[in-house]
Amino acid sequence: MVLIVHHVYPFSALKLILFITTLFTLSDCYDPLDPNGNISITFDINNRVDNGYLATVTLDNYHQYRHVDKPGWKLGWTWANNEVIWSMSGAIVTDRGDCSSYSGSQMPHSCKKDPIIVDIAPDVTQNRSDGCCRGGRLSARAIDYFNSFSSFEFEVRNVGGKENSLGQAPNNVTFMAPGPGYTCSPFMLTDPSVSLDLGGQRQVPVAKTWKSTCTYSSFLANKSPVCCVSLSTFYNPIITPCRNCTCGGCREADKNTLSCIRPGDPLGGSNDENNIIECTDHMCPIRVHWHIKNNYMNQWRVKLTISNYNFNRNYSNWNVLIQHPGFNKKATTYSFNSTKLSTLGIQDDGVALFWGIDYYNSELMHSDKDRVGSVTTEVLMEKDPSSFTLQNGWAFPRRIYFNGENCDMPLPDTFPMLPNGSSSLRPNCLTFNLSLICLLLILLVLK
DSSP: OOOOOOSOOHHHHHHHHHHHHHHHHHHHHOOTTSTTOOEEEEEEEEEEETTEEEEEEEEEEOOSSOOBOTTOOEEEEEOSSSOEEEEEESEEESOOOOOTTOOSSOOOSBOOSSOEEEEOOTTOOSSOOTTOOSTTOBOOTTTOGGGSEEEEEEEEEOOOSGGGTTOOOOEEEEEESSSSOEEEOOOEEESOOEEEETTTTEEEEOSEEEEEEEEEOHHHHOSSOSEEEEEEETTEEEEEOOOTTTTTSOOOSOTTOOEEEEETOTTSSSTTSEEEEEOOSSOOSEEEEEEEEEEOSSEEEEEEEEEEOBSSOOEETOEEEEEEGGGGSOEEESSSEEEEOOOSSOOSOEEEEEEOOTTTTSEEOOOOSSOOEEEEEEEEEEOOTTTOOSSTTTTSOSEEEETTEEOBOOOGGGSOOOOTTOSSOOTTHHHHHHHHHHHHHHHHHHO
């Protein structure tokens, strides 16, 4: 797209720059491969108590392929007045704060003006509530719906007089998963949440419901890509590698150096920990390799490999999303779970989501000095005679995501090319000819 501007005055230019900046920011938050993806925070006030209320907060992960992994989510807000959390089940506040104004045998759970709340581990037996205790993890909705949400309960006191017995919505909602990237809207008053009672015959609404929606931006989360893609084919010996220096830096000059230390890696969990990865030309923690393996009469086969170059990080419950026109037809995956996702505004390409099989390869193991941790599968894809071709890069993915992060793709002019004179590349023609020659020789010998 070419943008031509004639005779733009300074004020108009400023407005134009602000418009373009806003456009790019919104386009980053809006993902056509997952148009409804977000983290929704629902704050339900269930009942009034003396000078306060009982509440339930529910976190719903509506992302189809982006999950929250260990060490888990952190939820925060700022109280509008002088509220305190008197008790809590299903989660904890990380800092009790200054509760010196209270005395007696029972003290508030937290007096912090801006509490930070974290989930508790699944094996904790005390202080649990319904829908709680997933260790801070929220599964991607398309992979594991029943573990894509979590909730906790608490009692709030010191909210004010009778006329304000339900208080005001907290301000400055924040969500970490576990690193940055999410921006949350203010809590807004919505229709009260409804539960079913008496075997589903009676609807029971809560007293009040506030909701906040948290949207993700990769620009806020990562300063550089966190994964890259390499390509190869059976018809070309040249492998297209990940681009050099892709993931925020270049390898050390000494080619014999085994590991590199990169502080604050966005895929490494806590930002204050050093992430040690194998020294490579691309310097990425994760590489996804797409290899065109076979071309049959009615199908074609791809080998998909995900490699972990970290020396100190395993990736549990990993997933890979691939946008490719071949996924508009039937595809069979052998060593991963897979499903196809519906998209908005993408007509020519299909989108397939892959993830590991429990107790087999759901954990992408770390690298060590002798090997690179990896998981792999083969995908058998049905041909569409009206669109299938091996020319002009059609057989390569348009876009690949690892754990919801967009992977850096090679430039199209570096893709493996068909050999000269092989534009049609008839499937298995050489094998067929050799088989025919062998059959003729056998017949001649038998005569």
